[in-house]
């Protein structure tokens with residue numbers, strides 16, 4: 402969290418006090434650092450040196466169009482999983498020729514639009530999807546460029562909700578069926594097989610399962626070549642973890658370098674789809690304490706952000722650091738559960754945190770740039786929060802706070818007779 406740091410006991414985002422942002426835009430809100438975002442993207446890009454590659458940022462991690470636009474300006478590619486994400490990337494100025502389309506449930510309309518704008522590649526996840534894609538491409542008089550997503554049956558050793566490379570998971574095509582299927586694809590007139598893809602899970606901190614999946618994919622690619630099927634690229638997905646607490650993920654540089662090493666002397670472009678490693682540490686959730694509720698058993702800091710704003714603690718029991726915006730003395734630290742106003746006991750942002758708190762204080766939940774706002778909802782009829790990006794000493798509002806009117810503007814009463 403290099404770009405969020407204390408100066409004279411006040412927490413800053415780059416050169417701006419978070420307390421000033423709270424005063425101007427109210428709380429809760431997400432605050433991002435442009436420098437952090439760009440530095441992470443460049444770290445991926447620079448590590449490849451001269452190796453042919455595409456960095457296809459996983460839009461699901463944070464899909465605000467200002468963020469997408471900043472990445473598009475760096476010539477980033479994008480990994481999308483829905484029509485909504487496709488339209489966001491286009492609206493942000495992203496190049497369709499650098500888009501890969503993942504996901505197990507692509508609908509007809511989504512495929513038609515992706516063919517129309519000419520995306521780089523569909524990552525296909527099943528034999529039935531191949532058939533649908535071939536039929537639609539034929540109807541549209543197009544040839545769909547595709548990569549086959551392999552399910553290597555490897556345990557990524559991460560939270561089981563975000564592990565995707567096991568046979569039990571809905572993703573990809575079983576490795577043992579891939580070879581035969583590639584030969585089938587060659588017979589499908591409106592598909593062009595250009596790659597193999599694999600993504601075993603997210604928040605990977607131990608890379609040995611990832612290395613195992615590389616070995617398996619490279620073996621498959623070798624067999625394909627021997628059987629006369631030549632590919633353009635190999636897509637190794639996303640998944641590089643970040644440090645939330647005491648995890649020790651490899652650096653972006655080491656991660657990419659180890660990938661490049663494995664592919665040295667092979668004629669393939671490398672595609673990766675990082676999400677979290679680009680945005681997680683580029684953002685915080687800023688919230689204010691409404692009440693301090695002290696009971697005989699426990700102390701609660703009831704803040705104005707809740708599980709609908711940041712779902713990760715409730716959904717994955719995820720731990721994210723919580724820091725006071727104003728650093729007070731640390732002699733009187735008291736354990737608090739940091740909770741929101743939503744009517745569920747799952748509504749917590751952190752448990753048992755040692756802090757010196759007062760009602761009205763501002764807190765930040767750290768490393769909230771990835772899977773924070775993008776997973777937020779209107780649960781309990783709470784308007785989604787504002788998003789702000791700091792660029793040195795400048796502050797830009799990149800998403801206005803929703804109003805209570807917008808909450809139900811799509812709803813209709815039924816007639817009274």
Ligand code: LLP
Nearest residue numbers: 459503600603604639640674675676677772
């Ligand atoms: N590519 C594919 C095919 C994916 O399914 C994902 C993430 C990514 C790339 C990006 O992975 P990343 O580099 O961000 O790890 N909501 C969860 C994470 C879900 C990840 C889903 N897929 C969380 O908050 O931890």
